[in-house]
Amino acid sequence: MFTKFSVENFKAFKKLTLNKLKRVNMITGVNSSGKTCLLESLFLFAGATNPKIYMGLCKWRGDEAIHPRVDYVFRYSFYDQKPSNTIKISAAGVFKKVKDVKLQQASNVLEIKPHLRGDIQGTTTTEENIIYGLDFYYTTIKRTIKSKIYWDEILSETGDKTQWRFNDTGKATADTVAGRFISPRQPDMLDETSKHLNEIIKKKKLNELVELMRCFEPDLVNITTINEEGRANIYADIGKDELFPLTSLGYGFFHFIRIALGALVIKDGILLIDEIENGIHHKVLPKLISFLFDIAEKNNLQVFFTTHSYEVVNETKDYVLSKKYDDFEIIRFFNKENEKVANIYDSSDLQDIDDVSLELR
Secondary structure, eight states: OEEEEEEEEETTEEEEEEESOOSEEEEEESTTSSHHHHHHHHHHHHTTTOTHHHHHHHHHTTOOOOOTTOOHHHHTTBGGGOTTSOEEEEEEEOSSOOOOHHHHHOEEEEEEEEEEOTTSTTOOHHHHTSEEEEEEEEEOSSOEEEEEEEEEEEEOTTSSSEEEEEEEEOOOOTTSOEEEEEOTTOTTHHHHHHHHHHHHHHTTOHHHHHHHHTTTOTTOOEEEEEEETTEEEEEEEOSSSSOEEGGGGOHHHHHHHHHHHHHHSOOSEEEEESSTTTTOOTTTHHHHHHHHHHHHHHTTEEEEEEOOOHHHHHHHHHHHHHHTOOSEEEEEEEEETTEEEEEEEEGGGGGGOOTGGGTOO
């Protein structure tokens, strides 16, 4: 797992370094203090050779690359929206057993730079400064991997004019880390959930999932996918005459199962959860917290989750103290002189901190 993580010139962060990260990390702070931004930087680094991830993050925030001359989707990722501020994200740590001590201690680095198109014939000085994409440079102890995501100019089918097409060069490699990002704002959540559910069924873990979800619906018998008009829809068997669409059981149920599936389908990676309490009743939280700590150990996952909930904090504190679990910390963000700053509390500090000091709301 990541033991050290540093991010520079990315969105809200001028520079942030987190040392001695733990297996389970809870992130708190007021709005716009950098919580989601930290999750995004972790996710970008985990998939450092796959720049499509960047556009996924943009869509979750409601942004898309709509035209090559509307470049704010790229520009706002640089600190102060200045492309001259090269984004640098680095991390040390391993997720699988590695005998080489150098590999265990090495910091891999992801640099992200603007992809300018000043070389296009006939462009003006203004157009030269437009960001047409992003260049990714991922450097490990062994090599540097370059990829990019960008607008590309191509000929139309008739060949008489040019059109713009969004393109990328990149793919997942053995140098990257498995990861799942669970956000309440993701589009196509049902498609992603169906895909993960099918993976669980193949791995014969469906009974484990159903047992877990009975904390929401005690009468739950089974969960399945049914292909309807070319789309896989999810249905729940709750002992009635007919199956019920999963979405009819409420958003809290849906959010919980997305978290559970995200944790169950990966090993040796990171699980990122934004607004973990979203739609979930406080009486169900103990089950969710217990599950996350257990699955983190079982699947060798490193978990990061954000919250604004006093109930989540209290349930997490109670779990950590009762189990004497020491591989845990709280990352509390706050604004100081126009910069994002983080205070760190580990399990030994839990007796001495209160909800107010964590600035949840």
